[in-house]
Amino acid sequence: MDLVKRIVEVIKKCLNLNLDNYQFEGMWTLKKINQYISDGIEENIHLDYKGAASLDKKGEKKKEISKDVSAFTNSDGGVIIYGVKEYDEAEKRHLPEKIDAVNGNEFSKEWLEQIINSNISPRITGIKITPVQTSKPEANQVVFVVEIPKGTTAHQASDKRYYKRFNFESIPMDDWEIKDIINRQNRTDIKIDFVPRIPKEFLKRRLESGIEFNINFEVRAFNKGTLISKYLDIFIYGDQDTAKYFSSHPLQTPDYQVHFSNEEKREIEVGDNKFVIGTDRLPILPNVIRSIGHIELSSLFIIEDCSFKIQVSTEDGTYMKKVTRSDLVR
Template sequence: MWTLDKIKKYIEDGVEENIHLDYKGAGSLAKSTEKKKEISKDVSAFANSDGGTIIYGVKEFDDLDKNHIPEKIDPINGKDFSKERLEQIINSTISPTIQNIRITPIQTGDKEHNLVIYVVEIPKSNTAHQMNDKRYYKRYNFQSIAMEDWEIKDIINRLARTQVKLSFEYNPSIITEHTKTITISIWVHNIGSKVIKYLDCIVYGDPCAAENISKPFCDNFSPVDIHFSNLIVNKVTIDNNTFETNSYREVILPNIKCKIGHLEIKKEFVKEDNKLTFQISTEDNVEYIPFNGKEIY
């Protein structure tokens, strides 16, 4: 759930833009034709890529070495540019219409002045979306860029393949200032229409990330290389000896999520913003999904 405190925390922690997150100052929302084009280009690019969130009303630093890091709240005048106007621009300039977009207005001061932030959450789509300039866009290196023909065809064929989304969970109630490690559960969501029978997840990271992972064990001088899957192994213990009796793959039905394992990370993992890449392989698809420490935590 998006709140003003959560956005302030993003600014305080310097959460950088990435393939799933974009910041836009108040000037990005205006009634000019050019600004409308930018809105629809950015929104369609997220839907055509892996989904994500655009926060309108947060300004980035102007310095080149920090221009993807949020500097401050730069609110929008909700009287001049309403949530309904933003919805109308998105729905009228992108074809086909993107389903299940969520726009959350957040008040930044007293309601009389109606100074707001708009958080636009865009799901990964099952088809390709075209802007009214007849082009298709994708999210790449903090930008929205035009797609190649093969990329458009690949997106249109998404419905024919299995689709997954990763999420992370932890128990914040047990974390104190004295806590040294945090246990993060890794969940896979089946967001497609096909049953997932075989799923393997390989986690990659550099030696700096390995140093800040407590479990599973990682050699501090080697890159991270951890494997998770939907394989269930049954075991039986007889006279202090443990044997594997049989194993099977736990089928993941559409719209169902499944926990595939957990990571125990040190607090330094988040503080140093270590990065991990999750390679998700199913029977008919392979995706590489990068996350940094702040996103995981």
């Protein structure tokens, strides 16, 4: 990313462009964090907010850090933002209220890395900590964004327990869950994303207008695992409350189902006619993203905060996931 920044600086000087407010995908900036707060992005299995008081050099706070970070890697990975306070009111408990910056002179990035690395066993590979300055650099008031990858084995916290994310919390795991995570390297790991086909900022502005329009989402399968996935089937489930918002598929009420897979039809042409003579499953290699279809939703689906469920099945098993507004518009 440093190289990208240098390239941008060269472009700015050559073309005299004002790119100061430009934000690269994946780059953590103060603008992006403030956007999370203003948009009211709620905590979830992949996101957690922690106020400045969560970082302390006392033993109990260090234990909490190891507990929370290990819970993310034992689950599906995610992000912990140290330096953003949640609301105190019970009904807003998991919503970000404001920046509650960490004193960077007392707690450095290196200190946080050392706490994580020395209190979690085995050490997590690929963890990334980004310090974001919230004021003038000399004040050194920062927000630490900790990006935690999904682990390939089970990771133990400093209290010798194994934790997972569940309903905004880090809770102890059962024995069978620990064994299941240890065997991750021997299973496929497919993540499904719904990516809007119009620019993110443009989409947000149109949603804010409240005017109904259709949004086309590309359905992408990302093989996060170390094994080739040969068989993939995805089913989208909904009910009569959401069926009316699907414009890309003829859906029936009260329940509906839309199917996608990594199948590709083999066709032949005879004159002006096409005939399907079979289908092939196209394997998805590790670290490969493949487009497997699309859905089209009315903007009211997002404005009214609806949701649907997806079932993802591979040769190794099946999992269910609820898809909400935050999964569709990030």
